[in-house]
Structure formats: structure tokens, C-alpha cells
Amino acid sequence: MTKLNVTLIPCYKDNYSYIIQSNRTCLIIDACETKPLLDFFEAQQLTPTAILTTHHHWDHVGGNIDLQQKFKIPIYGNKYDKDRIPGLTHEIDIQREEKILIDSIPIHILFAPGHTTQHLLYHFKVANLLFTGDAFFSCGCGRLFEGTYHQLYESVQKIAQLPTNTQIYFGHEYSLKNAEFALSLEPGNLDLKNRRDELLSKSNTPSSPTTLDLELKINPFLRAKYLAKSVENANRQQPQGEFETFVAIRKLRDTF
Ligand SMILES: [Zn+2]
Incomplete structure (x- = not known):
């Protein structure tokens, strides 16, 4: 397994x-x-060698131009975001390129629309690392801004299919609030209680990365198939099937 060292840099x-x-x-x-x-x-x-951008939102690209000017480095991102990602030099065509190679490190690209229409995830299979931007968080997933609920659901399903020991690095520290929300749906979930308690006791420490293994036990967006009853209790209306439950969970989280 290739050794990759990850450093988290808090911003904003x-x-x-x-x-x-x-x-x-x-x-x-x-x-x-x-x-x-x-x-x-x-x-x-x-000296950095490249920037990989997950999506165009200002709080994910705010340093692009300054760093590019200082270090003369390429910026990778979705081809269809070329007018929205500042300084984009390497346009990833997701239809044709599911993998890029930088300094001989293969990086697999997953297309994960929903939060935005062109959102990408970067998967370093050689080290089991996944970078999800705003498509997926610990105990949560990205708010729907541009895509459809169906796209968001499919994007989360793609993550669920990865190896369970995948380390997931996400774009915002929302974990505690997400865990409180998840507990409102699953008050009896012990893994979730433990996670919430751990987050509370380390409230000044970043909770990234998480693992897929843990998320399968605690993340309501991966657990929609078990949560129809909880959603029914919250909404007084029974969702039909996993997808409808997923949509109802997303809507409940939006107003939590
Ligand atoms: Zn975003």
C-alpha cells in the first residue's frame, strides 16, 4: 500500500x-x-504540486488563484465547471477519464452530483482514502443545492459501495450537529450515541477522517432503509421505500 500522509488544514x-x-x-x-x-x-x-477541486463553491476554491500564482501549479476539476472554478487548468472529463495520474499516483474520480451538478470525489485507492468535499459528511450528506434528490441518493450509494475500511475526509466540521440529528431519528443506536459522546468530549478537535465502516452504522443517509418508521413518526406520513425515506431525511435535516 502506498504511503500517503494527509494533513488537515482548517479554513474559515x-x-x-x-x-x-x-x-x-x-x-x-x-x-x-x-x-x-x-x-x-x-x-x-x-511546495505544492497541484490543486484538486471537488466543486465550485467559493469556500472550496478561495485560495486557487493566489496559490496558483505563487507556485505555478495546475488546478484539476470537473470540465463542466470550467467557468466556475477559478484557475482551472486540467479539465477532468468524467465521461472519459475515471482516473488521473499525478506523479505516478493514480487518483480515481467519482462523479457525485446533488450538492452541485458537477461535484467530484477523489479516491486514492492505493491508500483507501476518499475526499468527499461537500457531497458526504460524517453522519450526514451535502445539502441539495443544484442537483436532484435522485442524484444525491445515487451519489451516496456510490460511496456505500466502496471498501468498508475506506477513510473518508470531508469538507466541513458538521459532525456533532449531524450526530444530534441522526439521534433524533435513531435514539436507540448505541454506535451513534458513542459517536455523539466522543464528538462532545473532543469538541475542539476535527472529527475528520471517518471510516465507511463507522458511517454504515451511524449515518442516516446510509441507513434510510431502516428509518422509514422514524421518518413516519417525525412526519406523520409513511415514506414508500428507501429512496423516499432518504428524501424525507434530507428535508428533515434541512430544518433541524
Ligand atoms: Zn459546497
Whole structure:
């Protein structure tokens, strides 16, 4: 297994950028904000080799232009976001390219629309690491901004199919609120209670990464098939099947 070292860089109020290092490369996943990233590279005496962007939202691309100008580095992102991702130089065509190679590290691309229509996930299969931007969080998933509920559901299903020991690095620290919401649906879920208690006791520590194994036990968006009754109790209306339950959970979370 290839050794990749991941460093989490907190940005703005609750965003995370990530730095992935091997002995030959140094990648940024979502250059959210210039200063914390520049401070890191200066302190470590490092130079980044590329930026990989998950989606176009301002809080995920805020450092793109400054870092590109300073380090003259390429920026990867979805081809169809070329007018929305500042400084995009490598347009990923998801229809044709399911894998890119940077400094001989293969990075698989998963198309995960819903939060935005062109959202990408970066999967480093060689080290079991997945970077989900705003498509998926611990105990949660991205709010629907541009896509359809069906796309969001399919995107979450794609993540559910990955190896259970996949380490998932997400784009915002929403875990505690997400866990409180999940508990409102599943008050008897012991894994979830433990997770909430752990998050409460380490409230100043980033909760990323999580693992798929844990999320399958606690994340209501992966557990819709078990939650029809809880949704019925909350909404006084019984959802028909897993997809409808998923949609109802997303709507309940939007107003939690
Ligand atoms: Zn976003």
C-alpha cells in the first residue's frame, strides 16, 4: 500500500482543506483559503504540486488563484465547471477519464452530483482514502443545492459501495450537529450515541477522517432503509421505500 500522509488544514469557520504528501508529491484537496495554506507551506518549507477541486463553491476554491500564482501549479476539476472554478487548468472529463495520474499516483474520480451538478470525489485507492468535499459528511450528506434528490441518493450509494475500511475526509466540521440529528431519528443506536459522546468530549478537535465502516452504522443517509418508521413518526406520513425515506431525511435535516 502506498504511503500517503494527509494533513488537515482548517479554513474559515468550519471548512477543511487537505494536503496529501508522498515522497514525490504534495497535493491540495480544495484550496479553500489562501492564508492557512500559505502558512502551512512556509512552515513546512514545502511546495505544492497541484490543486484538486471537488466543486465550485467559493469556500472550496478561495485560495486557487493566489496559490496558483505563487507556485505555478495546475488546478484539476470537473470540465463542466470550467467557468466556475477559478484557475482551472486540467479539465477532468468524467465521461472519459475515471482516473488521473499525478506523479505516478493514480487518483480515481467519482462523479457525485446533488450538492452541485458537477461535484467530484477523489479516491486514492492505493491508500483507501476518499475526499468527499461537500457531497458526504460524517453522519450526514451535502445539502441539495443544484442537483436532484435522485442524484444525491445515487451519489451516496456510490460511496456505500466502496471498501468498508475506506477513510473518508470531508469538507466541513458538521459532525456533532449531524450526530444530534441522526439521534433524533435513531435514539436507540448505541454506535451513534458513542459517536455523539466522543464528538462532545473532543469538541475542539476535527472529527475528520471517518471510516465507511463507522458511517454504515451511524449515518442516516446510509441507513434510510431502516428509518422509514422514524421518518413516519417525525412526519406523520409513511415514506414508500428507501429512496423516499432518504428524501424525507434530507428535508428533515434541512430544518433541524
Ligand atoms: Zn459546497
